[in-house]
Amino acid sequence: MISFIWSPGNPLPAGTGGSENYTVGQVRELSRRGIPAQVVTVGLGADDGRDEFTDIPFRSLSTLAEVVDLDGTVVFVNEPHPVPTRNPAFLILHNPPPIRERERTFAVEGTRVLALIATSRYAAVLWADYLDVDVATINVVYPFAEPCFATQSRPDAPTEKTRVLFAGRLSPEKGVYTLLETLHIDIVEQDVDLTFTATTAGADKPQGRIIQRLLGEHPGISVVAARRTPAAMAALMADHDIVVMPSNSQYWHETFGIVSIEAQHTGCWVVASDDGGLPETDCGGVVLVEPDNAEALAWGIRMAIDSGPFPPAGRQYAGTRFTVQQSVDTLLAVFTQPQAIPPATIVRQLEQLILTPSAEEPRATSVW
The missing domain is CATH 3.40.50.2000 (Glycogen Phosphorylase B;)
Incomplete structure (x- = not known):
């Protein structure tokens, strides 16, 4: 199961923006392929926008802490919430970094333990600079146009x-x-x-x-x-x-x-x-x-x-570029390839190394 965690406390609206279309389109294409996928909302019950997406599986959680009970792959959409997950989790960065200093801590702390996905090369560079990480550690999965756009007829x-x-x-x-x-x-x-x-x-x-x-x-x-x-x-x-x-x-x-x-x-x-x-x-x-x-x-x-x-x-x-098939192929490849070690993990390992007791001083032994 691949679970896309929508912004807690917010319903998923139809027809309002790219992150909404991207999320729903990814779930729809994964489902077409027989890969279980769902949109997960928090704190809204069934009043979470699912009525506008009758072909999309939804699951509602009461609290964000319940994310830990989700099996499979967890993908946070836009918001980097530092909650435990059963498996390494991902974050799709649809928006540019926040410009308000008060929001920086949430963005930096929340991304420390997540594998990051940007929606363009530009966004990857922007976020790498903001988070002070190597741009190579940020995956790029492009958005897409649904197939109906390329097949829509125009006036004769x-x-x-x-x-x-x-x-x-x-x-x-x-x-x-x-x-x-x-x-x-x-x-x-x-x-x-x-x-x-x-x-x-x-x-x-x-x-x-x-x-x-x-x-x-x-x-x-x-x-x-x-x-x-x-x-x-x-x-x-x-x-x-x-x-x-x-x-x-x-x-x-x-x-x-x-x-x-x-x-x-x-x-x-x-x-x-x-x-x-x-x-x-x-x-x-x-x-x-x-x-x-x-x-x-x-x-x-x-x-x-x-x-x-x-x-x-x-x-x-x-119509052959930025298709949903290409986007989901890339997303699935990101899920299966080895990810860079998150900075927070490296810091924690270094701290543990520093606290490790030093080896005993070597002592001379008598030789008979």
Whole structure:
């Protein structure tokens, strides 16, 4: 059994972010292969999001301490909780390191005894520097696009409009305010053949609700309901030509960017910030622009428009990269290969060595 430990006290929401899609997709693919896997939630009982994932096995624990009773492989998602496990445990680092000093101790202490998995080469380097460990000790298992994105049909005839989609969460770190600025750049604002759409993903949070109201009042952008399944998101992307990812780089660095590969698998150009792990998502359809720069984002959109429709051959190639099969193959390989000795174990062994009694001084013996 492979158990993915979701953030204690939090339900697993559908259609809100990469770590959710990654976790559910991994469990789904493992189950397809006949490998037992489950999402484990803590402190919520059956009210933990399972109703939105009827094909995914869930297990609810009353307390985090009950993790010790789980058989098989334990994988913590995002949060490094220092609780005992029957077998060596893993941690998937979906987010960048915390910027608040008060959160550093939790992050550093919690990762001392866990085998670490990052979602990009960029994230591995970022976390290695933060934790002061060798980057070679951090495994990389890339996210993926579910198969439905590559197989989703697109409209037969091109529309007269160029349709741009912002599919990220309604939160500042996803660059939504940069997008709002871009809507007032002349080369965008004056183009009547250009339409913008955003989803309500993230509007369940206080800041998301505020941003949703801002977008709802703006005449230059339409807001549609968030999509809760990969198939529904693939259908929405197929109705657009460009997906923008103006991720904020001032205090948040996207560790990968699952929306980018989903969009390319669906046949969309992606205009993304040249920051964090986003350059690693390029399947042949990414236009990278200077982050936090509304003018640069506007010109990136124009560049994508001038490139014409995403070519079918390019979409076919994109669909062969970052697949769920490739991701799970890598994950299973990580589980079976020898892992680096955690720093905490090395420290403990050194401390034990120091406390070991010294050998007795050699004494001369008489020879007859």
